[in-house]
Amino acid sequence: GAVVSQHPSRVICKSGTSVKIECRSLDFQATTMFWYRQFPKQSLMLMATSNEGSKATYEQGVEKDKFLINHASLTLSTLTVTSAHPEDSSFYICSASRGSDGYTFGSGTRLTVV
Amino acid sequence: SQKIEQNSEALNIQEGKTATLTCNYTNYSPAYLQWYRQDPGRGPVFLLLIRENEKEKRKERLKVTFDTTLKQSLFHITASQPADSATYLCALVPYNQGGKLIFGQGTELSVKP
Numbered sequence: 001g002a003v004v005s006q007h008p009s010r011v012i013c014k015s016g017t018s019v020k021i022e023c024r025s026l027d028f029q030a031t032t033m034f035w036y037r038q039f040p041k042q043s044l045m046l047m048a049t050s051n052e053g054s055k056a057t058y059e060q061g062v063e064k065d066k067f068l069i070n071h072a073s074l075t076l077s078t079l080t081v082t083s084a085h086p087e088d089s090s091f092y093i094c095s096a097s098r099g100s101d102g103y104t105f106g107s108g109t110r111l112t113v114v
Numbered sequence: 115s116q117k118i119e120q121n122s123e124a125l126n127i128q129e130g131k132t133a134t135l136t137c138n139y140t141n142y143s144p145a146y147l148q149w150y151r152q153d154p155g156r157g158p159v160f161l162l163l164i165r166e167n168e169k170e171k172r173k174e175r176l177k178v179t180f181d182t183t184l185k186q187s188l189f190h191i192t193a194s195q196p197a198d199s200a201t202y203l204c205a206l207v208p209y210n211q212g213g214k215l216i217f218g219q220g221t222e223l224s225v226k227p
Contacts, residue, residue, distance in 0.1 A: 006157070032213060043203065043219040044158070049212055057212070093157045097213050102148050102160030110155070 002028045002098050006106025013084055013113055021079045021109045023094035029074035030096035034103075035067075038091040050077040050094075084113040116141040118218040120204055126224045127194055135189040135221045137204030142216070144206035147180055149189050152201045152220065161202075162189075194225045 003026040013019050023033060031052045036044040048069055049057040056069035066088075068080040081088055089112050095105040117140040127133050137147070146165045150158035164171045164180045164187065171178045177190040191198050201220040207213060 034215065036217075044217045046214060046216065049214060091155075095157075095215065097215075102150075102163050103215055104160065105150075105157035108155070108157045 002026075002096075002104045004030075004094060004096055004104045004106045006094055006109060008109060009107060010110045011112070013111070015085055015113055016083055018080055018082045019084055019111060021081075021092055021094075021111075023077045023079070023096075023106050025075045025096050025104075028096075028098065030077075031074060033071060033077040033094055033096045035069060035077075035079050036093045036095070038093060038108075044093060047079075052077075081111065084111070086113045089113045116216075118142070118204065118206060118216060120202075120218040121221045122219060124222040124224060126226065129195060129225055129227050131194055133191040133194050133198070133223055133225070135202050135204075135223070137187040137189070137218055139185050139206060139218075142185075142206055143209050144182075145209050147178075147187050147204060147206045148215070149176075149178055149187075150203040150205060150217075152203055158203055191223075194223075196225050196227050199224050 005024045007022050033050040035047045038044045046059050047062045050069045050071040052071045052074050058064045071077040091108050093108045095103045097103050119138045148163045149161045152158045162178045164178045175192045179188045201222045203217050203220045205215045205217045
């Protein structure tokens with residue numbers, strides 16, 4: 001079946017540094033990918049829609065200069081958390097649509113900013 | 115305002131019984147609705163999708179109903195097993211919003227042996 005590979009699974013970084021998270025569709029092409037964040041015991045909140053070859057569309061309240069999204073190919077989207085702060089610590093998850101087969105999600109990235 | 119609401123309290127049931135989870139939505143026009151399973155520290159896993167013109171969908175021990183008049187979906191797991199213990203998320207894709215998937219807050223299910 002369709003697989004979305006997300007790396008890294010865990011990352012700890014110092015406050016003020018940047019972190020890049022990669023999301024790859026392994027056996028299908030994803031013109032659109034979605035990025036979510038999830039706080040403990042809460043649901044997934046959509047951050048942005050990543051479109052191959054064009055600018056991402058951000059949800060209200062999400063800072064586009066802080067969460068940089070690049071979707072340079074049909075199989076790769078990246079999320080860079082710039083100048084990370086402890087409040088950015090969260091679980092970040094990407095997904096891609098497979099039409100009537102639902103959406104395939106990556107395994108998530110646990111980001112801890114210290 | 116737009117809302118997707120699931121039972122916020124955890125659901126505890128005995129093995130072998132049927133678990134029923136509820137998802138209600140407000141001020142959305144969903145093209146279709148989906149159910150996902152999420153285990154701790156993992157991404158959601160797709161279970162079932164039901165379109166607005168479908169009333170019911172089944173897959174093995176799973177059944178989903180969709181009532182667009184009540185604006186509600188019910189998710190059933192029959193003959194539940196301890197391995198079914200997880201958080202179950204309902205999500206919908208609204209019309210004309212670029213395929214965005216919007217999630218409810220999830221219901222934690224615990225199946226006791």
